[in-house]
Amino acid sequence: MPSSSLEPQSDAASSATPDTDVPVAGLKARLLNHLEAAPLRASQRLPSEREMIERFATTRVTLRDTLLQLEAEGRIYRENRRGWFVSPPRLRYDLLACLPFRDMVESQQRVASTEVLAAGEVAANAVIARRLGIAEGSVVYRITRVRRIDGRRVLHVCHHLRRDCFPGILDFDLGAHSLTDLYRHEYAIRVSRVSFELASTVFDAEAAAALNAAQGSPAQRITRINFDQNGRAVDCDDEHWRHDAIELTLSAAPQS
Amino acid sequence: MPSSSLEPQSDAASSATPDTDVPVAGLKARLLNHLEAAPLRASQRLPSEREMIERFATTRVTLRDTLLQLEAEGRIYRENRRGWFVSPPRLRYDLLACLPFRDMVESQQRVASTEVLAAGEVAANAVIARRLGIAEGSVVYRITRVRRIDGRRVLHVCHHLRRDCFPGILDFDLGAHSLTDLYRHEYAIRVSRVSFELASTVFDAEAAAALNAAQGSPAQRITRINFDQNGRAVDCDDEHWRHDAIELTLSAAPQS
DNA sequence: TAGTGGTCTAGACCACGGA
DNA sequence: CCGTGGTCTAGACCACTAT
Numbered sequence: 250m251p252s253s254s255l256e257p258q259s260d261a262a263s264s265a266t267p268d269t270d271v272p273v274a275g276l277k278a279r280l281l282n283h284l285e286a287a288p289l290r291a292s293q294r295l296p297s298e299r300e301m302i303e304r305f306a307t308t309r310v311t312l313r314d315t316l317l318q319l320e321a322e323g324r325i326y327r328e329n330r331r332g333w334f335v336s337p338p339r340l341r342y343d344l345l346a347c348l349p350f351r352d353m354v355e356s357q358q359r360v361a362s363t364e365v366l367a368a369g370e371v372a373a374n375a376v377i378a379r380r381l382g383i384a385e386g387s388v389v390y391r392i393t394r395v396r397r398i399d400g401r402r403v404l405h406v407c408h409h410l411r412r413d414c415f416p417g418i419l420d421f422d423l424g425a426h427s428l429t430d431l432y433r434h435e436y437a438i439r440v441s442r443v444s445f446e447l448a449s450t451v452f453d454a455e456a457a458a459a460l461n462a463a464q465g466s467p468a469q470r471i472t473r474i475n476f477d478q479n480g481r482a483v484d485c486d487d488e489h490w491r492h493d494a495i496e497l498t499l500s501a502a503p504q505s
Numbered sequence: 506m507p508s509s510s511l512e513p514q515s516d517a518a519s520s521a522t523p524d525t526d527v528p529v530a531g532l533k534a535r536l537l538n539h540l541e542a543a544p545l546r547a548s549q550r551l552p553s554e555r556e557m558i559e560r561f562a563t564t565r566v567t568l569r570d571t572l573l574q575l576e577a578e579g580r581i582y583r584e585n586r587r588g589w590f591v592s593p594p595r596l597r598y599d600l601l602a603c604l605p606f607r608d609m610v611e612s613q614q615r616v617a618s619t620e621v622l623a624a625g626e627v628a629a630n631a632v633i634a635r636r637l638g639i640a641e642g643s644v645v646y647r648i649t650r651v652r653r654i655d656g657r658r659v660l661h662v663c664h665h666l667r668r669d670c671f672p673g674i675l676d677f678d679l680g681a682h683s684l685t686d687l688y689r690h691e692y693a694i695r696v697s698r699v700s701f702e703l704a705s706t707v708f709d710a711e712a713a714a715a716l717n718a719a720q721g722s723p724a725q726r727i728t729r730i731n732f733d734q735n736g737r738a739v740d741c742d743d744e745h746w747r748h749d750a751i752e753l754t755l756s757a758a759p760q761s
Numbered sequence: 762t763a764g765t766g767g768t769c770t771a772g773a774c775c776a777c778g779g780a
Numbered sequence: 781c782c783g784t785g786g787t788c789t790a791g792a793c794c795a796c797t798a799t
Contacts, residue, residue: 297764297765297766298765299765313766313767327766329766330765330766331765332765332766333766463766463767
């Protein structure tokens with residue numbers, strides 16, 4: 250077992266890491282962990298891959314494997330062809346609080362922003378029709394947005410709204426207003442029940458492009474259906490989050 | 506666009522693969538997708554990596570990247586050094602139904618089994634103490650189990666129970682009984698509120714070993730705290746699921 | 762245009778699994 | 781024991797980003 254000191258020596262050598270008896274693989278992984286543990290960067294960019302290769306005396310493939318590992322752990326992330334970055338702390342997302350995005354983000358001392366990618370009418374496909382309890386092919390509103398936290402694009406959302414519930418809603422500024430606020434104040438519709446479906450996957454091509462994520466980056470999918478005070482499904486949305494951006498929370502009475 | 510049938514043919518040479526203008530990356534990814542789409546295997550093992558290399562005329566590294574992608578998508582999974590397998594359909598896990606594991610699994614026509622890895626007493630660390638509202642260092646029961654669906658190890662759970670709530674619970678057969686059933690019938694404690702914390706990460710070394718997962722495989726972490734009818738936290742658990750094994754669902758009234 | 766990450770080739774040795 | 785996946789080396793070309 251080579252107990253050599255595999256230290257990144259930028260200027261002053263970060264000494265005192267025995268690195269002996271590294272049991273099994275990892276090797277470089279711990280190494281990179283240490284890289285982050287030591288300077289504890291804020292949310293900055295890592296050195297370029299070629300630079301890290303030299304620093305750690307390793308290969309592109311090996312380095313890349315390690316970076317992908319750390320990405321899976323949620324410790325770093327990448328922007329497509331732009332580089333690797335240290336992940337900021339996860340936003341706590343209380344599924345049942347039903348806070349507007351902006352409020353949720355700001356209550357955690359972060360900065361929120363929203364971008365509307367598209368807003369229009371489409372015919373509901375089978376999935377959407379089933380969720381909303383309407384006939385396939387019915388025209389619904391579709392709104393696609395990207396949301397940022399502290400400038401970082403973390404969420405791609407696609408909403409489908411029953412047109413008969415929210416006539417003319419596209420005329421509002423959907424980048425500035427919370428949809429649930431519009432529901433309540435402009436349409437007298439209150440969300441009185443929500444139903445979720447969560448799974449961990451990767452971004453599809455569209456979401457990846459919108460978030461500037463590499464295709465194949467891990468993503469958290471959240472599908473939500475909102476029901477109004479009459480138990481009618483009024484809208485649904487498909488959210489794809491950078492998986493390292495959130496930690497979901499939830500507190501409720503079980504239905505037993 | 507090459508609409509040719511990209512079929513893996515074992516003996517016959519892998520001819521007729523134009524490979525022209527494959528738009529962007531993927532290349533092999535689509536190829537492997539097709540591999541699965543065509544025969545639509547049940548939950549069987551994929552050919553060995555070296556065999557696939559030949560079949561698809563590619564390299565180990567490239568092949569491996571592709572497999573890891575499919576793993577991240579939740580379409581295949583691996584057992585440590587044993588090979589790659591097609592992922593079975595996800596189990597729907599209703600967070601608020603609070604069904605015992607066995608019931609949940611069997612209600613979906615699957616077969617459940619449980620293995621107790623360890624059961625004993627430990628001193629509560631800071632995290633556990635905070636969750637349970639007890640003093641750090643208090644002695645609690647700890648139960649570690651592995652759960653299977655259709656024989657596949659999918660879940661590593663570690664429970665921490667307040668000893669004053671469940672005296673002598675370790676004497677029951679914890680592999681056969683549901684904990685919540687024991688709570689109710691043996692200790693007259695009913696779970697009347699649950700609080701969750703969900704995040705997507707990778708397995709730690711212990712969980713990976715217990716599930717025979719490769720270290721670094723993606724995992725869904727679910728932390729739960731159970732409160733009894735008096736609002737007292739009586740136990741908590743840390744679940745680590747193979748991320749492709751579940752789809753979480755949830756339906757409730759928001760707390761607005 | 763220079764440098765970056767994304768993708769890929771063609772090998773190698775090791776530790777562990779299963780027969 | 782052989783075959784498997786796990787890890788690693790040492791390069792290469794391309795598409796895109798940033799300047």
